[in-house]
Amino acid sequence: MTLDFHSLARGDALPPVALSVSAEEASAYLDATGEPAERWTDAVPPLAQGALLLGALLERMALPPGALHTGQEFAFLRAVAPGEPLEGRIAVAQHGERRGSVIAAFDLELRDAEGEPVLRGRSTVIAPAREEGAPS
Amino acid sequence: MSAEAPAVAPVTRLIDQDRVDRYAVAARDPNPIHTDAEFAAASEFGGRIAHGMLVLALVSEAMAGAFGRRWAESGTLRVRLRAPAVQPVEVTAHAEPRGLADGVASYDVRCETADGSVLLSGAATVALGDASA
Numbered sequence: 001m002t003l004d005f006h007s008l009a010r011g012d013a014l015p016p017v018a019l020s021v022s023a024e025e026a027s028a029y030l031d032a033t034g035e036p037a038e039r040w041t042d043a044v045p046p047l048a049q050g051a052l053l054l055g056a057l058l059e060r061m062a063l064p065p066g067a068l069h070t071g072q073e074f075a076f077l078r079a080v081a082p083g084e085p086l087e088g089r090i091a092v093a094q095h096g097e098r099r100g101s102v103i104a105a106f107d108l109e110l111r112d113a114e115g116e117p118v119l120r121g122r123s124t125v126i127a128p129a130r131e132e133g134a135p136s
Numbered sequence: 137m138s139a140e141a142p143a144v145a146p147v148t149r150l151i152d153q154d155r156v157d158r159y160a161v162a163a164r165d166p167n168p169i170h171t172d173a174e175f176a177a178a179s180e181f182g183g184r185i186a187h188g189m190l191v192l193a194l195v196s197e198a199m200a201g202a203f204g205r206r207w208a209e210s211g212t213l214r215v216r217l218r219a220p221a222v223q224p225v226e227v228t229a230h231a232e233p234r235g236l237a238d239g240v241a242s243y244d245v246r247c248e249t250a251d252g253s254v255l256l257s258g259a260a261t262v263a264l265g266d267a268s269a
Contacts, residue, residue, distance in 0.1 A: 025162070028158070028161070028162040029159075029162045029163065031158060031162070032155060032158035032159035032161075032162040032163070032190070033155075033159065033190060033193040033194075033197065034149050034155070034197075035193065035196075035197040035200070039200055039201070039204065040200075043205060043208050044208075045196070045200070045208070046196065046200075046207065046208040046211060047189070047192065047193050047196040048163075050189070051162075051163040051165075051189050051193075052163060052164060054163070054165070054189065055163050055164030055165050056164070058164070058165055058166060058167065059164065059166070063167060065179070066179070066180065067167075068217070068220075069187075069188040069189075069217055070216065070217050071215070071216050071217065072188065072189070072192060072213065072214075072215055072217065073212075073213060073214045073215075074211075074212065074213045075211075075212045076207065076208050076209065076210065076211045076212070077209070077210075078208075078209050079205055079208040079209050080208075
C-alpha cells in the first residue's frame with residue numbers, strides 16, 4: 001500500500017513496522033556517512049535507526065515532487081544491539097495547508113521487544129499543495 | 137563555579153555523489169532528488185542534493201566522538217534543515233557548548249559549507265550522568 005501524502009490527516013497512523021538493524025546494515029550506513037566503524041562495534045549508530053525508520057516511511061509514502069525535509073528531532077533513549085528486533089511506529093502529528101504548501105509532521109518511535117521505546121523523533125516535511133483537479 | 141559542557145570536536149567531510157548514492161541504499165531512501173540526475177535537473181535545485189539526514193549524521197558523529205555510547209543512550213537532536221547541500225560539497229559539523237545543568241550538557245549545533253553557508257542548525261543535548269562529576 002502506498003500512502004498519498006496529500007490525503008494524510010493528523011492522527012493517521014501507519015501499521016507498525018518490524019525493523020532491526022543488522023551489523024551489515026549498520027556497517028553500510030557507517031561506510032556511507034564516513035563515521036568510524038570501530039566506534040559502533042556493539043551498538044547500532046543511533047541516527048542509523050532513525051534513518052531506517054524514515055526509510056520505512058518513504059517505502060510506504062512517496063513524497064510529492066518539490067517536497068523538502070525541513071525539520072528533524074530525535075531522542076535516543078538507549079543503545080540498541082545489532083540485530084535486535086524493534087518495532088517502528090509512525091503517526092501523522094500535523095498536516096495542514098498554508099499559502100500553497102502542505103506542512104506535515106510525522107511522529108516516529110522505535111520500541112524494543114518489551115515494548116519500551118528506544119528512540120523517539122519527529123520529521124517535518126513541506127511540499128507544494130496539490131493543484132485543484134490534479135489526480136490524487 | 138559555572139558549569140561548562142565538554143568541548144566537542146568538529147567533523148568535516150566531503151559529501152559527493154558517490155557518498156550520497158551509498159547513503160540512499162544504506163538508508164533505503166528512494167527519493168530521486170538525491171540520485172536521479174535527470175529528475176533533479178528539472179527540480180527547483182537544478183541538480184541532485186544530499187539527504188538532510190546525511191548532513192545531520194555529521195552532527196551525530198561529532199557528538200558520538202565526544203560522548204561515545206552515552207550519546208546513543210541519552211542524546212537528543214532538534215534541528216531545522218535550512219538549505220540543501222548540493223554535492224560535491226565539504227561540510228563541517230560544529231557543536232558549540234551552551235551549558236551544563238543537572239548533568240545534561242547542551243550544545244548549539246550547525247552544519248556549514250566551507251563558504252559559511254549554514255545547511256542546518258539547532259540544538260543537541262546529552263546526559264553526562266556520573267561522568268560530569
